[in-house]
Amino acid sequence: MDYRILLVDDEADILEFMSYNLTHAGYTVYTAANGHDGVAKALEVKPHLILLDVMMPQMDGMEACAEIRRHKELSTTIIAFLTARGEDFSQIAGFEAGADDYITKTIRTNVLMSRIKALLKRHGEPASATVEASLTIDHERHIVLKDGRSIALPRKEFALLALLVSKPQRVFTREEIYDSVWGNDVFVGDRTIDVHIRKLREKIGNDQIITVKGIGYKYEP
């Protein structure tokens, strides 16, 4: 699976070291040298996982984390802190800021890799999801693959479907859908989602997108 990981650390060595390892493990890696750039980059590439150094100039990890958590379109992004060995994370109170986990920097490579793998797996798995699903979302080509056939979708429909498929079975509320597909500042009518859902059903098959009345929609392979 094509996971996107964003590394945020001010130490070039660490950035390089981890970037190297993660890239070789098959992840798409983005980097930023401080909190500000990190937030900006996160909004741009919408990574699956963000590894945040706790101590940084400009905007430290904690602030960056809180800032990222303020953006609803990044609600499914996993955030993990990078800490120096021995730091007691619970005292750093990073969970308060919305982090999901923390990883010790000087950990051995294979341990690091399996930790990251586990992290990505734990929080719903786009990886196996797309494998299991009869539907594959190809972000790079902006195309949906169904039974070998490729289906081109307009932007909104694609974004909506991608969201639903990203976590099969999980119900996405209408609000979550608005925030993710439209953004929290745009206001569109109540029927807009319905119409897009209808079009998707037309194109990918009627029985895969399920209505949960009063809540939202979910995708079931």
Added chain:
Amino acid sequence: MDYRILLVDDEADILEFMSYNLTHAGYTVYTAANGHDGVAKALEVKPHLILLDVMMPQMDGMEACAEIRRHKELSTTIIAFLTARGEDFSQIAGFEAGADDYITKTIRTNVLMSRIKALLKRHGEPASATVEASLTIDHERHIVLKDGRSIALPRKEFALLALLVSKPQRVFTREEIYDSVWGNDVFVGDRTIDVHIRKLREKIGNDQIITVKGIGYKYEP
């Protein structure tokens, strides 16, 4: 059975006294001198039982308890407060924070031991502790799982069942149900809950939701 018990208390004497007794009773004992360390230790060793002093520097028992309860991987852990003699625990409102019981510190040794034994027993063998109710509420999927089967429920029914199942055996008064499922400003007729209960019984089996006449309803696995 090889039970792990975590003692959290700032008084070294008590720590030593209890640790000694518990160890000799065959338990594996871990200790921590304050709330912070206690939480960290709990996450590390995943004890079956945590004995928490109510009064402590840094992070008191109440806070620590609430913090521990936030970690899902410790959901099966039993938490008991240690109180000075004479303190009325119900007034300490520790149950609010998620505690399971309380134990008076200055109790005699053999009484203490049998209390702890009972505590561990009451909450089932650690092995079977993971065996949950015959019903699982899957909030993410907005689905109820029963014997492997998934049952979809409408909004109100789902909320009502989720409330009851959240604390099996506990009786929820009609008022509590109204407040939780409808909200304290909405007023609906007297039969409304009944009808929802009826529908739930229809769907999940007649004998799991029990009427406590004059009070309310409860769920029994």
Added chain:
DNA sequence: ATTTATTGTTAATAAATTGTTAAGAGTTCA
């Protein structure tokens, strides 16, 4: 044993939510 308060049941009705269609505004691209 009878009364009383409470809960169960049913079906009808109201309310809420979603589905559908077609039309129009805005875009894109040849």
Added chain:
DNA sequence: TGAACTCTTAACAATTTATTAACAATAAAT
């Protein structure tokens, strides 16, 4: 420019869910 596509909306239909009324059944109290 204009043809094709995308997005949004209004208006209405269809469906699902929630609530109520009326009455039956039951448990608790006298």
